[in-house]
Amino acid sequence: MNYFPDEVIEHIFDFISSHKDRNSISLVSKSWHKIERCSRKSVFIGNCYAINPERLIQRFPSLRSLTLKGKPHFADFNLVPHEWGGFVHPWIVALAKARVELEELRLKRMVVSDESLELLSRSFASFKSLVLVSCEGFTTDGLASVAANCRHLRELDLQENEIDDHRGQWLNCFPESSTALTSLNFSCLKGETNLAALERLVARSPNLESLKVNRAVPLDALTRLMSCAPQLVDLGVGSYENEPDQESFMKLMAAIKKCTELRSLSGFSEVAPLCLTAFYPICQNLTSLNLSYAAEIQGNHLIRFIQFCKRLQRLWILDSIGDKGLEVVASTCKELQELRVFPSDLHDEEDNDTAVTEIGLVAISAGCPKLHSILYFCKQMTNAALITVAKNCPNFIRFRLCILEPNKPDHTTSQSLDEGFGAIVQACKGLRRLSLSGLLTDKVFLYIGMYAEQLEMLSIAFAGDTDKGMLYVLNGCKKMRKLEIRDSPFGNTALLADVDKYRTMRSLWMSSCEVTLGGCKRLARNAPWLNVEIINENENNDLMMERNEEDEREKVDRLYLYRTVVGARKDAPPCVTIL
Amino acid sequence: MENSNSYSPYSSSSVDSTKPSPSESSVNLSLSLTFPSTSSQRETSQDWPPIKPRLRDTLKSLCLRQRRYNTALFVKVYMEGVPIGRKLDLSTFSGYESLLENLSHMFDTSVICGNRDRKHHVLTYQDKDGDWMMVGDIPWDMFLETVRRLKITRPERC
Numbered sequence: 011m012n013y014f015p016d017e018v019i020e021h022i023f024d025f026i027s028s029h030k031d032r033n034s035i036s037l038v039s040k041s042w043h044k045i046e047r048c049s050r051k052s053v054f055i056g057n058c059y060a061i062n063p064e065r066l067i068q069r070f071p072s073l074r075s076l077t078l079k080g081k082p083h084f085a086d087f088n089l090v091p092h093e094w095g096g097f098v099h100p101w102i103v104a105l106a107k108a109r110v111e112l113e114e115l116r117l118k119r120m121v122v123s124d125e126s127l128e129l130l131s132r133s134f135a136s137f138k139s140l141v142l143v144s145c146e147g148f149t150t151d152g153l154a155s156v157a158a159n160c161r162h163l164r165e166l167d168l169q170e171n172e173i174d175d176h177r178g179q180w181l182n183c184f185p186e187s188s189t190a191l192t193s194l195n196f197s198c199l200k201g202e203t204n205l206a207a208l209e210r211l212v213a214r215s216p217n218l219e220s221l222k223v224n225r226a227v228p229l230d231a232l233t234r235l236m237s238c239a240p241q242l243v244d245l246g247v248g249s250y251e252n253e254p255d256q257e258s259f260m261k262l263m264a265a266i267k268k269c270t271e272l273r274s275l276s277g278f279s280e281v282a283p284l285c286l287t288a289f290y291p292i293c294q295n296l297t298s299l300n301l302s303y304a305a306e307i308q309g310n311h312l313i314r315f316i317q318f319c320k321r322l323q324r325l326w327i328l329d330s331i332g333d334k335g336l337e338v339v340a341s342t343c344k345e346l347q348e349l350r351v352f353p354s355d356l357h358d359e360e361d362n363d364t365a366v367t368e369i370g371l372v373a374i375s376a377g378c379p380k381l382h383s384i385l386y387f388c389k390q391m392t393n394a395a396l397i398t399v400a401k402n403c404p405n406f407i408r409f410r411l412c413i414l415e416p417n418k419p420d421h422t423t424s425q426s427l428d429e430g431f432g433a434i435v436q437a438c439k440g441l442r443r444l445s446l447s448g449l450l451t452d453k454v455f456l457y458i459g460m461y462a463e464q465l466e467m468l469s470i471a472f473a474g475d476t477d478k479g480m481l482y483v484l485n486g487c488k489k490m491r492k493l494e495i496r497d498s499p500f501g502n503t504a505l506l507a508d509v510d511k512y513r514t515m516r517s518l519w520m521s522s523c524e525v526t527l528g529g530c531k532r533l534a535r536n537a538p539w540l541n542v543e544i545i546n547e548n549e550n551n552d553l554m555m556e557r558n559e560e561d562e563r564e565k566v567d568r569l570y571l572y573r574t575v576v577g578a579r580k581d582a583p584p585c586v587t588i589l
Numbered sequence: 590m591e592n593s594n595s596y597s598p599y600s601s602s603s604v605d606s607t608k609p610s611p612s613e614s615s616v617n618l619s620l621s622l623t624f625p626s627t628s629s630q631r632e633t634s635q636d637w638p639p640i641k642p643r644l645r646d647t648l649k650s651l652c653l654r655q656r657r658y659n660t661a662l663f664v665k666v667y668m669e670g671v672p673i674g675r676k677l678d679l680s681t682f683s684g685y686e687s688l689l690e691n692l693s694h695m696f697d698t699s700v701i702c703g704n705r706d707r708k709h710h711v712l713t714y715q716d717k718d719g720d721w722m723m724v725g726d727i728p729w730d731m732f733l734e735t736v737r738r739l740k741i742t743r744p745e746r747c
Contacts, residue, residue: 086642088635144641170643198643279647302644305651353638356648387638414638471639 012041020049029054051075056491056516058096058120059541062576063104074113075139076101080120082519082570083469084494086144089521089568091547093583096120099129106133116141127152131159139165146172150180150199157183165193167220175201182207191215195222197246197277205231213238219271222246225279229254229262236265244298245269247277253284267291276300276326283311290318297345298324302352305330309364313338323347323380328354329365329387336370340377348383349374353414368395375402383408390421391448396430400437409434410445416472416497419449426450432457435465445469455479459486467492480504484511494519502529509537517572525569528562533571534589541578542589543570666739668696668710679736684729688712692741700741710741 012019023046026032036046052075055061067073080096098120105112112134122145130137137160150173156166157180181204184191191211196203203226212218212235220243221235227248236242254262262285266272272292278285278301286307296319301312305328312327313335322343329351331339339346351366368391374381375398382405391413419425427448435441435458442464446454450473458465459482466489474480480500483493484507493515501524512518527544534542545568578588635645667674675695682688685702692700692712701709702725712724716735724732724739 084639087637087639088642170641172642303647305647352640352644354648354651356638356645356652387640412638416637469639471637 016041016045019045023049027052048072052114053077055079057572057574058098058101059576059579060516060572060574063101065576067104067108067110071110073105073110075116076105076112076114077116077118078120079118082119082494082517083492084496084519084521085119089496090570091545091583091585092146094545094586095579095581095583097581098122099126102126102130102133106130110134111136113137114139114141116143117145118143120145121147122152123147124149124152124155128155131155134160136162138162139167141165141167141169142171143169144171149174150176150201153196154180154183157181157188158185161185161188162190163188164190164217166191167193167195168198169195171198173199175199177201179204179207181211184211186214189214190217192217193220193244194218195220195246197222197224199224199226202226209234209238215239216241218242220244220274222276223248225249229258229285233258233262233265236262236269240265240268241271242269243271244274245272245276247275247281247285249277249280250282250285253282259284259288262288263291270295272296274298274300277303278307279303280306283307286311286315290315293318294320297321300324300326302326302328302350304328305354309335317342319343321345324349326350326352328352330354331366332364333366333370333373336366337373337377340373343378345380346374346378347380349378349381350385351387352385353387365389368392371395372398372402375399378403380405382406385410385412385445387412387414389414390418391427391430392420392422393425393427393430393433394420394422396427397433400433404437404439406434406438406441408443409438409441410443410469411447412445413447416447417449418447426453428453428457432461435461440464443467446473447471451475452479452482455482459483462487464489466490468494470495470498472497474498474500477501477504481507484508488514490514491516493517495521495523497522499524501525502532505529506533506536509533512537512540512571513573515573517570519568519570520566521568523565523569525566526562527564527566530566530569531562531589539573539575540571541574543582544568544587544589545570545585546587547585662733662736664736664738666692666695666741668741669743677739679733685725685732688724692739696741708744710744713740713742714738715740 019042023032023035026035032046032050036043047069049072050070051072053066053070053073054077055066056079058078058080078098078101081090081094084090085094096119098117106129113136115130122142127148140156156163203224205227208223208227209231212221218239219241221239222244223232223235223246225248229250232248236245266289269292273296275289275296275298281304286304293315299319299322301307309330309332312331316322316335317338320342323345325339325343325346325348327350331351355365366386366388368388371386371388372395381403384406391411420427420430428451431446431450431454435444441462444458444462444465444467446469452475455474458468465487468483468487468490477500480495481504483490484504500520505520505525506529530542530544534540544566547567582588662679663676664679665674666677677691679688682691689700689702689712696710699709700712702712702723704711713721714724714736715721715738717737721740
């Protein structure tokens with residue numbers, strides 16, 4: 011029995027936007043479930059194969075904003091075949107058919123076609139925002155239809171997508187009447203850009219706050235763009251190989267000086283160091299800086315710039331900044347919350363001592379009290395350093411460490427890094443995401459199972475000794491949602507020990523482990539609510555299924571399993587077998 | 590998509606993981622290594638380290654550019670008739686023009702490519718076969734690979 015009429019309850023629910031909270035609300039009572047689902051505007055679907063569009067629409071008829079994720083995370087690292095799946099088209103078709111008044115679509119690791127984009131652009135009159143992250147399958151023709159037909163488009167954000175650039179005139183397709191743009195990001199486009207069209211578009215978009223251009227936008231064009239958009243908050247710069255001449259440089263600096271609202275800077279691939287210095291006038295205002303593509307800028311230039319960025323909250327940088335550079339960050343950026351240090355030398359040829367080590371990590375942990383998320387690529391680590399980091403930063407939510415050489419031990423003691431990571435999980439009670447690396451035995455998983463109570467996502471590579479390791483994690487981490495494992499000796503025993511555990515998880519990935527076909531088949535039999543996918547790129551899977559029982563002992567290349575309410579998907583390619 | 594099953598992560602001998610042997614550390618221009626068997630090759634396969642494609646491509650192209658430009662290429666330069674020569678790092682030049690400009694400056698005279706004539710010093714080089722050739726006939730990149738030493742010839746006397 012509700013004390014208030016439905017409209018009042020609905021109004022109260024309006025204030026609750028977190029997906030988790032709304033999901034909880036819907037479990038309270040039948041009446042709350044109904045009110046909640048009819049008023050829900052925004053839905054997040056972490057695995058597009060866990061549900062189908064028809065059921066989604068049925069449950070949430072007032073849907074306005076949809077977020078969908080397709081391929082598993084390891085697809086980012088070439089471990090999932092391109093044709094694996096994650097097609098958005100059936101979703102758009104269903105939403106269009108049901109006349110959902112879709113305003114926002116955010117996709118990650120999905121396959122998007124020009125046809126899908128065309129249909130999208132024609133089906134939803136109030137469509138406002140399209141965000142595509144790590145997607146593929148479309149061309150600039152698809153972008154042209156979005157530009158041309160979405161009259162109320164405010165946001166077009168393309169991050170790290172594989173887009174076939176037809177060098178067409180997609181920017182020209184924005185009608186003259188389109189003045190509502192607040193965010194435009196096409197940094198991942200590889201081809202030429204129609205500069206005149208871009209300049210006209212920016213000039214007639216007074217609300218444009220975020221602009222990220224691609225490499226083909228030269229310095230003088232950037233200067234003009236910034237001059238007609240001094241209100242910019244977030245800027246992504248193109249690429250400038252040659253140092254600008256004096257006059258161009260002065261003009262650029264003058265334009266930058268006017269951008270007093272600028273808080274976030276990115277881009278800078280193939281950039282001469284001088285171009286970075288043009289941003290000195292506003293660097294003390296920056297809260298976010300992404301120089302992770304600026305492979306040409308040497309450490310000392312980076313340091314000289316960063317030492318003025320006192321308000322930085324987010325920094326993405328290459329390891330060429332070195333330990334010295336990180337010490338400067340630690341003493342300058344007291345507001346730092348998120349740090350990502352990427353590798354700049356994949357081949358270890360330089361034999362350089364200038365890349366970061368455990369020293370930089372410790373310095374950051376000591377100097378930046380607000381740090382809660384870190385991604386750190388380095389060549390070496392020690393337990394002592396990790397223990398110190400844990401003591402300095404008990405507030406980590408995300409801790410991802412990638413030591414470049416698999417199985418590398420503590421370089422001072424030659425021991426495994428179990429104790430170091432153990433200290434991290436014990437101290438950081440709020441840790442939600444963890445990535446491990448270096449030499450690790452089952453012990454580290456014992457620690458994780460014991461202490462990592464809030465852990466939701468765990469990435470394991472080249473770690474562990476026996477199935478016990480994986481079991482510690484499955485039994486101990488009650489909040490585990492995504493577990494991804496590669497090249498580790500976990501097999502059927504761990505996989506099959508507690509099948510019901512997978513009801514509480516979104517997905518499990520295991521590649522180059524010890525699980526066999528037989529084990530996977532048994533799992534699939536015991537858990538019909540799971541899709542158990544075997545990915546074997548080098549074989550015809552029909553052939554595989556015909557083999558006799560002996561081959562059940564054959565190890566599985568790649569296993570991906572996930573809970574679903576709609577059964578086996580029908581769009582799997584030949585290299586994927588769903589058991 | 591290669592699956593690197595040949596690498597065994599479970600052996601305890603991975604503690605003393607090996608540096609590449611001398612033959613392996615010689616320049617290997619094939620960046621998409623698909624048969625990782627040493628730990629250093631393992632590090633650079635398409636799926637490790639775990640970085641996204643865009644960063645991987647950026648670093649690959651940077652590496653290619655650096656490989657071409659980072660190797661210093663010092664050769665001896667003699668002016669005909671002058672016993673003491675100079676040494677020059679050819680990798681610092683972008684092409685024949687900048688080389689000639691620099692030589693002209695270094696020897697305080699006008700140095701050119703092309704046929705011997707009365708007025709100018711002509712630049713010649715000794716290639717890897719030991720033959721003396723006229724500078725400027727072959728593409729610059731090819732020249733860099735074959736040049737061993739330079740000689741500036743005196744102008745013709747009448």
